[in-house]
Amino acid sequence: MLQPKLLINGEFITTDNFVNVINPSNNQIIAQVPQINDPEAIHDVFYQAHQAFQTYSQTSMEYRINLLQAFANEISAHQNELADLLVLEIAKSPKDSLQEVLRTIDYMHETIAVYQEMINHPLSFSAQDLKTPNKTAVYHRVPYGVVLAISPFNYPLNLLMTKLAPALITGNTVVYKPATQGSLVGLKIAELAQKAQYPKGVINSLMTNARQNGVLLASNPYVRVMNFTGSPNVGHLLAKHTNNVHLILELGGKDPALVLDDADFDLASQEIIKGAFSYSGQRCTAIKRVLVSRQNHDLLVSKMLDQLKKVSVGLPADNPVVGPLISTQALEYNLKLIQDAQDKKATLLTPLKYELTNNLLYPVLIDGVNEKMRVAFEEPFGPILPILVYDDYDQAIKMINDSEFGLQASIFTKDMALAQTLAMQIDAGTININKASSRGPDILPFLGVKNSGFGVQGVKEALVSMTNFKGIVFNK
Ligand code: G3H
Numbered sequence: 001m002l003q004p005k006l007l008i009n010g011e012f013i014t015t016d017n018f019v020n021v022i023n024p025s026n027n028q029i030i031a032q033v034p035q036i037n038d039p040e041a042i043h044d045v046f047y048q049a050h051q052a053f054q055t056y057s058q059t060s061m062e063y064r065i066n067l068l069q070a071f072a073n074e075i076s077a078h079q080n081e082l083a084d085l086l087v088l089e090i091a092k093s094p095k096d097s098l099q100e101v102l103r104t105i106d107y108m109h110e111t112i113a114v115y116q117e118m119i120n121h122p123l124s125f126s127a128q129d130l131k132t133p134n135k136t137a138v139y140h141r142v143p144y145g146v147v148l149a150i151s152p153f154n155y156p157l158n159l160l161m162t163k164l165a166p167a168l169i170t171g172n173t174v175v176y177k178p179a180t181q182g183s184l185v186g187l188k189i190a191e192l193a194q195k196a197q198y199p200k201g202v203i204n205s206l207m208t209n210a211r212q213n214g215v216l217l218a219s220n221p222y223v224r225v226m227n228f229t230g231s232p233n234v235g236h237l238l239a240k241h242t243n244n245v246h247l248i249l250e251l252g253g254k255d256p257a258l259v260l261d262d263a264d265f266d267l268a269s270q271e272i273i274k275g276a277f278s279y280s281g282q283r284c285t286a287i288k289r290v291l292v293s294r295q296n297h298d299l300l301v302s303k304m305l306d307q308l309k310k311v312s313v314g315l316p317a318d319n320p321v322v323g324p325l326i327s328t329q330a331l332e333y334n335l336k337l338i339q340d341a342q343d344k345k346a347t348l349l350t351p352l353k354y355e356l357t358n359n360l361l362y363p364v365l366i367d368g369v370n371e372k373m374r375v376a377f378e379e380p381f382g383p384i385l386p387i388l389v390y391d392d393y394d395q396a397i398k399m400i401n402d403s404e405f406g407l408q409a410s411i412f413t414k415d416m417a418l419a420q421t422l423a424m425q426i427d428a429g430t431i432n433i434n435k436a437s438s439r440g441p442d443i444l445p446f447l448g449v450k451n452s453g454f455g456v457q458g459v460k461e462a463l464v465s466m467t468n469f470k471g472i473v474f475n476k
Contacts, residue, residue, distance in 0.1 A: 002031035004183075006207055007190035009048040010200025019180050019207065024091040024324040024359050025315050031089075033183045035207045039216055045206050046222040049146045049173040052201025057143050057171040061119050065112050068169045070196035072108040075101065075161075078192060082157060085184045090153055091324040091359075093316045096279060104161045107442050110459045111165040114443075118463055136474045141467035143171035144246060145224035148217055150210075150238075152229045153326055154282045154381075156182025159250075160189060162442070163227040166462035168202065172225065175204045177217065179230075181326055183207060210234075215241045225466060229284075232404070232451040239454075248455035248465050252284045252379050253407030253448060255437040256400045258422070259292045259300055260393070260413035267434060268412035269303035275410065275436025276385040277311050277363050280322045282330075284452075285408050285437045288379060289369075290387045291396045297389050304365060305349060313362050322383050324359040331359045334382035337375045341366050341386070344373050349387075377403060393422065401427045407452035408437035429453070 002021075005012040014034045021031040036042055075082065079101045086097035123139040130137065149163035156178055167174050178186025190205040208217070218226055218238035226242055228235050229250040239247055257272045259265070275287035292300045314320040325331045331354060338352060349365040361383055369376050369386035376386055390396035400409060406428040411419050416433070423431035429447035432438070439446050445458040455465055 001029070002184060004031065004033060004187040006034055006036065006187065007194060007203065007205045008036075008045055009052075009204065010194075012191075012194075017209075019209070021089055021180060021184060022327070023088055024181070024326050026358055027328065031184055033180065033187065033207050035209055037209050037213060039213070042206070042208060042213060042216055043220060045175055045204050046146055046220040048201045049175050049204055050222040052199060053143070053145050053173040056173055056199060056202050057145075059171065061115075064169050064171060065116070067196055067198055068108055068112055068165060071168075071193055071198070072105050074192035074195050075108070075189075076105050078188070079105075082185055082188060085188060086157065087316045089181055089184045090156060090326060091316050092279060093319040093323060095319045100155060100158050103440070103442070104158045107158070107162060107459070108165050110443060111169055111463065114459045115166075115169050115463055118460065123469070134476050137471060138474075139469045139471040141170065141464070142470045143167075143466065144468055145172060146222045147172045147174045147225040147227060147466065148220070148223045149174055149176040150217075150226070150228045150230060151176065151178050151182065151186065153179040153181040154279065154284075156185045157189065159229050160186055162457060162462060164189075164203070166459075166466045167225070167227070168198070170463060170467045172466055173202045173204075175206050175217075175223075177206050177208065177210065180207075214238055218242050218245075227465070235453075246455075246465065246468075248457060250284065250446075250453045250457065251448065251451055252381075252405060253286075253437075253452050254288045254377065254379055254403050254405040255285055255408045255410070255428075256289045256291055256403075257287045257410040257412065257436070258396055258400065258426075259290065259296065260411065260415070260418065261293055261296055262414050263296075263412035264414065264434070265296070265299055265303050269300060269307045271410065271412070271434070271436040272385075273304055273307040273311060275438070277321055277383050280325055280361070281383045281385075282326060282381050285439055286381075287385065287410065287436055289376065290385060291390050291399060292387065294389050294391060297387070301349065301365075301367065301387065308350065308363055308365065311363055313360065315358060315360075322360075322363055325361060325382055326359070328356060328359055330382060331356065331361055334361055334364075334380050334384055337378060337380050338364060338366065338384060341369060341373045341375045344370070346373055346375070346386075371399065371402065379405070397422060397425045401425075404451040406449035408432060408448075410435060410437050
């Protein structure tokens, strides 16, 4: 049984309260992770991070770059161990787990490069720009203070580091709370930060009963930035309890794939199946609904079913596309959505097959879906894909936009002008033409609108999000 510790103000500590981490592949307890639940002790963590900010924020850019580089080197040196933990606690395949680690290291390197560029080129105004003789101005980017980072189970390393790296390199200090499933990697990261010699109090890994104490974290007066990835309900609840805090929220999606009549149907079906089912659909950017015209419905369905034959299902060790869902609760939720659709006369195009002992749900294609069915508008975070039929493009756009979510969308067509026109009508952060939705390449800005999120991530945008302007106006 693993019993990791929390890193608080430079010390590894444990407590009398524990939460179990479960292996989704067999529902066995694999670790007990300590929690800090006492409100005063929680407050103290933020106070220490605030104290650390007073000195860390004054350190040189070179020092912080070297620290982040050393941190990346530690992650690189422990890449297999980190990947193994991902397999164990979130049932990601070994191949995808290692890919997540490598992607994270790349992200850290990109952060260093973009930060150097940003610092070397502050926003400057000449006397000519200002149309005032003897007046010049320069606006630097400075850190806010204590960043509260809350990361999800599905990319426990990558979506943690996309919060930590931009916060740390710019001079903020961090208190982070990983998801319980994902906390083994999360807490391992604190050990590696310590090895990289971050000063005490700069990085703090705080596990707590989030249901009970989430609001306490968000409302702590020392928090200056909250960067949260998770469900809209929790994100909105926490955001409501912040006070003058800079917010970055990534809250999920219901990404549509809109297939137009002139699409390359081979490409569309291939991308849709990959986009919907990789990591069992447990990605905020997974394709979560397909819209096809009545006339091309049968063609697309038959090609999607062909593609589905290539989707492997199994336990992580076999590197399947679809593996165990994160919990039995997640599996049961997916089954409820399927049942609701069946009750309302939808048709399953694939046999319904699942295994409660290892949380496996085989891919489900649901046809004849209409907007009254829960699966048409809820986010399953599982391997189920509803197919909706439209009569014209206006109706398709309306169906897409009649959603609480607006993360990404895909349009499949050979007509780039039409793609551009429709993309501008879709209310979402990013529209992918002839490609499944996805966050990467990570250098791209990443954002959602409506209930999908608030604020922008990416590399440059994350650095901007973690810093405020400080202007100096010279008059001589
Ligand atoms: O789950 C949300 C992630 O940010 C999606 O990232 O598109 O690289 O899978 P991805």
